[in-house]
Amino acid sequence: MIEALIENVRGIGRRTIDRVWRMGVAAHFFVLVFLHSGPSFRRFHLIIREIFSAGVLSLIIILVSGLFVGMVLGLQGYETLQTYGAEESLGVLVSLSLVRELGPVVAALLFASRAGSAITAEIGLMKATEQIAAMEMMAVDPIARVVAPRFWGAVISMPLLAALFSAMGVLGGYLVGVVLIGVDAGSFWSQMQAAVDFKEDVLNGVIKSVVFGVAITIIALFEGYDAPPTAEGVSRATTRTVVTSSLAILGLDFVLTAFMFRGV
Amino acid sequence: MQRATLDLWVGIFVVAGIVAVLFLALKVGNLGGFDNSETYEIRASFQNIGGLKARAPVKSAGVVVGRVAEIGFDSKSYEASVTLKLDARYPFPRDSSASIMTSGLLGEQYISLDAGGEEKMLVNGDTLKITQGAVVLENLIGQFLYNKNDSQTDSAEPVQ
Amino acid sequence: MSDNLIEIRDLSFAYGRKLVLKGINLTAHRGQVIAIMGNSGCGKTTLLRLIGGALKPTSGSLLVDGVDIGRLDQDALYRLRRRMGMLFQFGALFTDMSVFENVAFQLREHTDLPEEMIRDLVFMKLNAVGLRGAHELMPSELSGGMARRVALARSIALDPMLIIYDEPFAGLDPISLGVTGNLIRRLTDTLGMTSIVVTHDVQESLKMVDYVYFVSEGVIVAQGTPAEIKASDLPYVHQFVHGEENGPVPFHYPAPDYALDLGLAA
Ligand SMILES: Nc1ncnc2c1ncn2[C@@H]1O[C@H](COP(=O)(O)OP(=O)(O)OP(=O)(O)O)[C@@H](O)[C@H]1O
Ligand SMILES: [Mg+2]
Numbered sequence: 001m002i003e004a005l006i007e008n009v010r011g012i013g014r015r016t017i018d019r020v021w022r023m024g025v026a027a028h029f030f031v032l033v034f035l036h037s038g039p040s041f042r043r044f045h046l047i048i049r050e051i052f053s054a055g056v057l058s059l060i061i062i063l064v065s066g067l068f069v070g071m072v073l074g075l076q077g078y079e080t081l082q083t084y085g086a087e088e089s090l091g092v093l094v095s096l097s098l099v100r101e102l103g104p105v106v107a108a109l110l111f112a113s114r115a116g117s118a119i120t121a122e123i124g125l126m127k128a129t130e131q132i133a134a135m136e137m138m139a140v141d142p143i144a145r146v147v148a149p150r151f152w153g154a155v156i157s158m159p160l161l162a163a164l165f166s167a168m169g170v171l172g173g174y175l176v177g178v179v180l181i182g183v184d185a186g187s188f189w190s191q192m193q194a195a196v197d198f199k200e201d202v203l204n205g206v207i208k209s210v211v212f213g214v215a216i217t218i219i220a221l222f223e224g225y226d227a228p229p230t231a232e233g234v235s236r237a238t239t240r241t242v243v244t245s246s247l248a249i250l251g252l253d254f255v256l257t258a259f260m261f262r263g264v
Numbered sequence: 265m266q267r268a269t270l271d272l273w274v275g276i277f278v279v280a281g282i283v284a285v286l287f288l289a290l291k292v293g294n295l296g297g298f299d300n301s302e303t304y305e306i307r308a309s310f311q312n313i314g315g316l317k318a319r320a321p322v323k324s325a326g327v328v329v330g331r332v333a334e335i336g337f338d339s340k341s342y343e344a345s346v347t348l349k350l351d352a353r354y355p356f357p358r359d360s361s362a363s364i365m366t367s368g369l370l371g372e373q374y375i376s377l378d379a380g381g382e383e384k385m386l387v388n389g390d391t392l393k394i395t396q397g398a399v400v401l402e403n404l405i406g407q408f409l410y411n412k413n414d415s416q417t418d419s420a421e422p423v424q
Numbered sequence: 425m426s427d428n429l430i431e432i433r434d435l436s437f438a439y440g441r442k443l444v445l446k447g448i449n450l451t452a453h454r455g456q457v458i459a460i461m462g463n464s465g466c467g468k469t470t471l472l473r474l475i476g477g478a479l480k481p482t483s484g485s486l487l488v489d490g491v492d493i494g495r496l497d498q499d500a501l502y503r504l505r506r507r508m509g510m511l512f513q514f515g516a517l518f519t520d521m522s523v524f525e526n527v528a529f530q531l532r533e534h535t536d537l538p539e540e541m542i543r544d545l546v547f548m549k550l551n552a553v554g555l556r557g558a559h560e561l562m563p564s565e566l567s568g569g570m571a572r573r574v575a576l577a578r579s580i581a582l583d584p585m586l587i588i589y590d591e592p593f594a595g596l597d598p599i600s601l602g603v604t605g606n607l608i609r610r611l612t613d614t615l616g617m618t619s620i621v622v623t624h625d626v627q628e629s630l631k632m633v634d635y636v637y638f639v640s641e642g643v644i645v646a647q648g649t650p651a652e653i654k655a656s657d658l659p660y661v662h663q664f665v666h667g668e669e670n671g672p673v674p675f676h677y678p679a680p681d682y683a684l685d686l687g688l689a690a
Contacts, residue, residue, distance in 0.1 A: 045267065048274050056277045089372075095292045126519075134516035137476050138579075139505035140533045160281025167284035170292055189291070194321050194328055195372075198293040206285065 026222045033151050033221070036144035040152060046145075050153025054115040058161055061110055066165035069102060070094060070172025077173070078181055087183050091192030094173030095166075099196060099205045100261065103166030105253050108212035111158055112245040116220035119150055120241040123224030124234035132225075147225065151217050158213025159206050166205065204260045211252055216245040302352035304388040305333060308362045308375075309343045314398025316364055316373045322348050324377040329354045332375060344397075348375065355385040361394035373398060428487075429454045429586060429618045430475065435484035437467075437474060444470050446642040447484070452635075454585075457612050457619045459629045461664060462639035468622040469513065471639070472588050475620065476510050477501045489585065506534055509579030509587040513594070515571040517563040523550070523574050524559040530581045549577040553607065569596045573604065580611060586618050587611075593625040601625070605632045626665050630654065638664065 040046050077093040123146065126132050132142045170192075177183045196202065220241045227237035313335065322330035330350035338345045350356070359380030366373050386392075430452040437445040444467040452458045460468050473479045474486060474494075481494045488504065496504065517526050527546045531537055537545070550556040553573040563571060572592060579587055592608065593601050609632045612619045623629045630636070630650040638646040638661060646653070646661045653661060679685070 045271075048271060051274045051277065052270050055281075056273045059277060059280075099288060099292065122520075129519070130512050130514065130516040131518055133478065134510070134512055134518075134575075136478065137505060137508070137510040137512075138530050138533070139502040140530070141502070145533070157277075160278065160284070163281055163284035163288060167287045167292075170288075192292055193294050196293040197319055198289050200319065202285075202288045202293045205288075 022226075025226070026218070029222050029225065030218050032143050033148055033218070036141060037148045037152065039144045040149040046149040047152045047156070050150045051157050052153075053118070054111075054150070054154040055157030055161060058111060058114045058157070059164070061114055062107055062161045062165050063168050065106065065110060066103075066168030067172040067175075069106060069165075070098065070169030070174075071176045072172075073097060073102075073169065074173035074176030074181075078177055078183070087177075088187035088191050090173065090177045090183050091170075091188040092195040094177070095170050095192045095196050096201065098166040098169040098173075099201045101253070101257070103169065104162045104205050104208040104212060105249060107162040107165040108158065108209060108216060108249045109246055111154075111161060111213070112216045112220075112249065113242050115154055115157070116216045116241050116245050117238045119154065119217070119220040120224040120227070120238045121234060123147070123150075123221060124227035124229075124237050127225065127227060128229040128231070128234060130229075147221050151221060154217040154220075155210070155213045158216070159209040162209035162212075163206065200261070204256075207260075208253065208256050211256060212249050215248045215252060219245045219248060303330070303349045304352055304386070306348050306350065306386050306388075306390045306392060307345060308348060308392040308395045309338065309341065309345050310362075310364060310395050310397040311343055312397040312400060313344045313346065313364060314366075314373055314400055316346070316375070316398065320372065320374050322350065322362075322375045322377055324354070324356070324379065329377065346375070348377075350377075350386075356380075357382040358384045358386055358390065359394070360386065360392065361396070362392050363396035364398040366399070427453055429489055430620070431485075431487040432475075433485045433487075435471075435474065435486055436482045437470060437479060438482050439470075443482075444642055445474075448639070448642075448644055450637055450644065452618055452620060454618050455612065455616060456634040457609060457621060457632060459633040459636045460620065460622045460639060461624065461626065461629070461636060463664075464624075466639050467642050468639060469590055472510070472590055472620070472622060475588060476508065477505065506530075506582060507585045509582070509584040511572070511575050511579050511587065511589040511592055513590040515563075515568075515575040517566075517571055517575055517578070519563050521563075522559070523555065523561050523563070523566070526563070526574060527559075527578045527581055529578065534582065545581065549581055550574075552580070552611070553577045554603070569600050572596070573600075576604075576607070580615070580617075583615055584617060586620070589619065589621045589623075591622055591624065593623055593628055601628055605629070608632065626667075630665075 073094045074090065077090050078087060081087050081089055081093065123132075126146065132146070135142045135145060174185075174188065178185045178188050223237040223241045223244070224234075227233045316332065316335065318332050318335055320332045321328045322332065330348050332346060333349040334347040336345045336347075337343075348362070356377060357380040359382045361378050361380065363376050363378070364373055365376045380394075428451050430450065432448055432450040435445060435448040435450075436443065448471065450458075450460075460471065462468050470479065474481055475488065477493045477496065486493050489507075491500075491504065493501070493504065517523075518529065521529070524546055527549050528542050531542045531545060546559070547556055550559055553576050555570060555573055555577065558566070558570065558574070563574070566574065572595075576589075576592065587608075589608065592604055596604060605628050608619055608621065611617060621629060621633065630653065633650060635649055636647060636653050637644050640660060646656065646658050648656065653665065656662065656665075
């Protein structure tokens with residue numbers, strides 16, 4: 001009885017130590033990626049390739065989701081606002097929720113499952129098929145050649161995708177609110193402009209998406225690089241990337257929001 | 265894929281992303297408004313600011329002429345002290361008055377600035393003399409219900 | 425400059441607690457083709473990884489071109505590796521690049537050669553393995569044998585002094601097998617390289633190598649020139665050369681009694 005209890009506590013301890021250990025390894029990995037980023041900036045086409053696979057290939061899903069989220073916001077927001085006779089505030093509601101929260105967060109969640117999982121799977125498979133080992137044998141550092149370009153490609157893509165998501169969302173809200181329902185276009189835009197602050201809202205949203213981009217990418221790269229070189233190992237790592245980075249996005253969002261929009 | 269096609273797509277993507285940021289900054293947000301132009305600050309004390317928040321607009325004749333920069337509490341007079349940041353293009357006479365208004369019945373609160381008649385204009389650091397605090401709905405209802413009594417205590421009174 | 429490109433003395437290596445190599449002694453002269461043979465799981469790939477510096481010896485010394493590879497820092501190791509090529513057991517081609525780009529990889533990474541020069545070099549190397557016509561294909565469009573030949577072209581891209589081949593003959597048809605064997609011999613002679621070949625193909629390799637080492641359970645059990653090996657009457661060598669089932673090499677991975685595992689005991 002007591003023995004079993006002690007064994008359970010020991011299990012908790014072991015798992016905690018493992019987690020902390022892994023986080024330490026991941027942090028070290030993060031530093032390594034930074035230190036080995038020089039070559040990929042000297043050969044920028046490596047980064048451009050990764051902007052293509054992380055950013056351009058995510059465009060469709062981001063644009064379509066942004067449009068629909070904005071349209072739903074317009075519809076729901078209108079329903080609620082008109083009960084108080086404040087339909088003109090629809091633009092404010094749509095734009096603030098998108099620029100501050102939904103844009104960065106939803107775009108990041110989509111990015112994690114679209115681009116993050118692809119990065120993990122790709123690097124995990126490169127490891128499983130000994131491509132990483134072959135590269136090392138050819139005296140090419142895989143962190144500099146494979147990991148760093150993917151890191152920067154994804155980190156550059158993320159804020160652009162989030163901005164596109166928000167912009168599409170505002171257009172979606174406009175489409176439903178103004179074009180379909182008939183809210184006055186003038187007050188839609190002017191109220192929105194009066195309420196949305198460049199520094200407080202737009203810039204903070206961009207900062208959020210950069211932070212999310214860094215978090216997702218480093219998780220995805222680390223999981224791939226750390227995956228056991230087997231089919232099962234890679235598939236588990238891919239799942240872990242999506243789960244961990246989604247949780248990281250939501251957690252970081254809370255922390256960042258608390259810092260940025262305190263008292264507003 | 266060909267290097268050239270790749271470059272083209274990435275170029276389109278980056279330009280679209282930057283256009284989106286500019287759209288958010290200029291069309292959705294207020295960048296290009298007075299935020300980055302010259303401003304001057306004035307202060308005003310209110311007995312009650314109700315739900316006024318920092319960054320709320322300051323309007324005159326319905327036009328946004330500035331923003332609430334800071335809200336503090338004066339522990340000597342027990343009043344709210346509000347700092348307003350006004351666009352330098354719009355000077356106001358020194359005897360202008362500020363009142364806290366609500367757009368719509370339940371909308372956001374803003375400060376309405378009514379120009380006075382004096383020759384001298386407000387300068388950076390001046391304090392407004394005539395202010396009127398927010399209408400607090402509960403008090404208003406209370407007043408309405410008991411308006412047969414001579415109830416006096418009302419934060420909506422002008423403050424000297 | 426010593427005549428020995430590789431000198432291994434009393435080399436031991438363990439994965440964690442599992443001792444895989446137990447005191448290996450091996451020498452490769454410059455310009456030789458050395459074969460390492462042994463049953464599956466005896467530690468051949470491990471030995472190659474040690475020579476390539478991917479693993480550090482647990483004890484003993486391993487000199488490549490006069491430097492102890494186990495004691496090099498990363499920079500020095502990478503400098504040495506530029507003069508080594510390694511052919512992986514399964515090719516390990518970069519799946520996101522075409523055949524051409526795979527072969528051009530090291531030229532692009534380590535040199536500033538103009539594009540035309542890279543093109544010429546790549547076609548020369550691909551021609552040497554008979555796959556110049558396949559330069560536009562992606563690795564997924566190649567057969568296993570073709571992939572191995574592309575990998576070979578890739579590993580000789582920088583004209584290394586040493587090439588390590590991990591089972592270059594596995595999965596090749598008899599024709600390409602002979603061609604690849606000749607290719608290794610020819611490349612070694614014409615480019616003045618040294619080759620170390622891990623292989624199971626006794627007959628093919630005895631035709632082309634200069635010296636053979638037999639590894640069993642982490643130690644070298646026999647060595648000699650092909651002629652000596654063919655004449656050898658050591659039971660291990662005899663079993664291996666003639667592919668007999670019964671002999672000192674066990675077919676089974678160490679396991680408890682078969683009857684016990686089937687639940688037939690007692
Ligand atoms: N990463 C590893 N961790 C632990 N043990 C390993 C590892 N890699 C190989 N081993 C063990 O080391 C031993 C030697 O493996 P190695 O890959 O060197 O064999 P091999 O001689 O190349 O076999 P094959 O001819 O089948 O390729 C095997 O028993 C294997 O179980
Ligand atoms: Mg092997």
